[in-house]
Amino acid sequence: IAGITQAPTSQILAAGRRMTLRCTQDMRHNAMYWYRQDLGLGLRLIHYSNTAGTTGKGEVPDGYSVSRANTDDFPLTLASAVPSQTSVYFCASSGLAGAGELFFGEGSRLTVL
Amino acid sequence: GQQVMQIPQYQHVQEGEDFTTYCNSSTTLSNIQWYKQRPGGHPVFLIQLVKSGEVKKQKRLTFQFGEAKKNSSLHITATQTTDVGTYFCAGSKASNTGKLIFGQGTTLQVKP
Numbered sequence: 001i002a003g004i005t006q007a008p009t010s011q012i013l014a015a016g017r018r019m020t021l022r023c024t025q026d027m028r029h030n031a032m033y034w035y036r037q038d039l040g041l042g043l044r045l046i047h048y049s050n051t052a053g054t055t056g057k058g059e060v061p062d063g064y065s066v067s068r069a070n071t072d073d074f075p076l077t078l079a080s081a082v083p084s085q086t087s088v089y090f091c092a093s094s095g096l097a098g099a100g101e102l103f104f105g106e107g108s109r110l111t112v113l
Numbered sequence: 114g115q116q117v118m119q120i121p122q123y124q125h126v127q128e129g130e131d132f133t134t135y136c137n138s139s140t141t142l143s144n145i146q147w148y149k150q151r152p153g154g155h156p157v158f159l160i161q162l163v164k165s166g167e168v169k170k171q172k173r174l175t176f177q178f179g180e181a182k183k184n185s186s187l188h189i190t191a192t193q194t195t196d197v198g199t200y201f202c203a204g205s206k207a208s209n210t211g212k213l214i215f216g217q218g219t220t221l222q223v224k225p
Binding site: 033035040041042043044045048056058059090092094098099100101102103104105106107 | 119122143144146148155156157158161163201203205212213214215216217218
């Protein structure tokens with residue numbers, strides 16, 4: 001089934017550890033996004049990529065890094081996790097950057113202790 | 114920076130009542146999108162509005178984009194229990210391609 005795949009689905013992580021959330025899409029979409037969702041705060045944009053080879057900072061980029069080596073993959077890395085990064089992380093893609101329907105993955109629930 | 118504010122945060126209605134959620138941006142938007150997220154699920158695209166003053170309907174849902182392209186609303190007529198979920202607006206400035214900013218969402222509860 002075409003769409004976005006995120007991994008892992010859920011993870012408990014000790015503070016200070018490095019963690020990479022994986023995101024793969026098979027729709028050949030140009031744009032990809034990482035959002036975090038926290039109760040009462042909605043979805044906040046962490047990083048985005050308009051096309052392969054380019055990335056940009058969103059609303060809450062600190063503590064996170066991304067890369068876009070190819071069209072399909074957009075991993076999100078937490079270099080040294082902190083408890084405030086406990087959240088549900090959603091990866092999304094769209095055919096056109098900044099416009100057009102966003103397709104979301106199922107989400108990755110991360111708990112940092 | 115760009116901000117998108119959404120109200121109310123929560124709304125409880127009796128089945129059959131109408132429901133409206135409002136979205137306001139601090140800056141002019143090139144387009145606005147609406148999404149619905151069921152409990153435990155991921156956001157699902159509902160619609161995109163592009164033109165100033167645009168109104169679009171999807172069955173019992175009516176979406177409006179303000180004349181100044183800074184605000185939008187979603188109105189549901191005669192709510193049903195299947196309408197339960199959180200509704201998000203998301204906007205993009207013309208100059209900020211890729212930066213699609215979401216509002217905080219409105220969580221709708223419908224009592225049967």
